[in-house]
Amino acid sequence: MDLSPPHSAHCEDYTSMRIKKSLRWDDKDGVASTVGTIMTILVFLTFMGVFTSQIVPAWMSDNESAHMIEAVQQMVSLKSDIDGLISDFANSLVAATPIVVPVTLSAPGIPVFAGPTAGILSFTPETISGRPSLNTSYTSDLVADDGHTGGELRLYCPNRYYVEQSVIYEAGALIISQSDGEFIISGIGLSVVEFGESRVVQMTQVSLVGLNKTVGGIGAKVVNADLLYASTIEYESATDENITITITTKHGNAWASYFRKALNATSADLEHGTDFVVPNPTKYDFPGSINDYYIVTVTIYDVSIFHHTTASVQLTVGEFAP
Numbered sequence: 001m002d003l004s005p006p007h008s009a010h011c012e013d014y015t016s017m018r019i020k021k022s023l024r025w026d027d028k029d030g031v032a033s034t035v036g037t038i039m040t041i042l043v044f045l046t047f048m049g050v051f052t053s054q055i056v057p058a059w060m061s062d063n064e065s066a067h068m069i070e071a072v073q074q075m076v077s078l079k080s081d082i083d084g085l086i087s088d089f090a091n092s093l094v095a096a097t098p099i100v101v102p103v104t105l106s107a108p109g110i111p112v113f114a115g116p117t118a119g120i121l122s123f124t125p126e127t128i129s130g131r132p133s134l135n136t137s138y139t140s141d142l143v144a145d146d147g148h149t150g151g152e153l154r155l156y157c158p159n160r161y162y163v164e165q166s167v168i169y170e171a172g173a174l175i176i177s178q179s180d181g182e183f184i185i186s187g188i189g190l191s192v193v194e195f196g197e198s199r200v201v202q203m204t205q206v207s208l209v210g211l212n213k214t215v216g217g218i219g220a221k222v223v224n225a226d227l228l229y230a231s232t233i234e235y236e237s238a239t240d241e242n243i244t245i246t247i248t249t250k251h252g253n254a255w256a257s258y259f260r261k262a263l264n265a266t267s268a269d270l271e272h273g274t275d276f277v278v279p280n281p282t283k284y285d286f287p288g289s290i291n292d293y294y295i296v297t298v299t300i301y302d303v304s305i306f307h308h309t310t311a312s313v314q315l316t317v318g319e320f321a322p
Helices: 008-018 028-089 252-264
Strands: 099-104 119-124 133-139 144-150 152-157 165-170 173-178 181-186 190-195 198-209 213-217 220-249 282-284 293-317
Touching (some): 028 099, 133 293, 144 198, 144 293
Antiparallel strands (some): 133 144, 190 198
């Protein structure tokens, strides 16, 4: 007796038709393409992570470092040009020619990944009681010399990757200030020589006058400098009086260090404590560190002749001369 199910052939065909293989799992080319896409995305994201975390900071640090070098060179050029005007103009009847120096405010950025690092250029003119200021006093045989100068031009660069720095032109000197210290890279006109028993000091003071102004952003701004006055007066003292220089400034440590080194390096071979003295600066604290300032006092002993040059320079920031 045949017990096999009826229509067996028909049932086998029917079952084979109903049980089909999944195309999703059998398509090897599709799986490989998907895995390849995912791997490509992962590699791209890894590369972008390395680029933004390692290459962009190094690149921007180089950009900001290069900008600081450029900014210092521009400020040195401004100081050098002003010094040249004073040297040529002192006691001269010839009108000085105004100078124009561009100052780059910002470091370039990286397209898409990092924008430029903006800077701030500010000018604070001289005032009678304001800061910064430099005062010189010397009593000669005929009259007491009391020279007052002041004002500053400051470029502040809030670098995001390189060290934050400010470059300041103050009282005829150029200062670099940053979080870990400050120093004068180009000092005032100062000379001390000795002829026999006479000690002769030559010194130049620069006043910056004009309108208080601050500009910020990217690109470059123009600084116009016009020498209004420069004159040299000779003072003599038969009793060899002292010269006292008093600087009121935010950068007391830089000024004190500068005078100690500058006076030690003169041809007169001065010794600190014997021929001159520069005590540690006196700091005056106010609410908010931005208002803190120092007073630096420099005394040069036994000066017979003092050649004192004073100059007044009008600065205009951010625009062309009329």
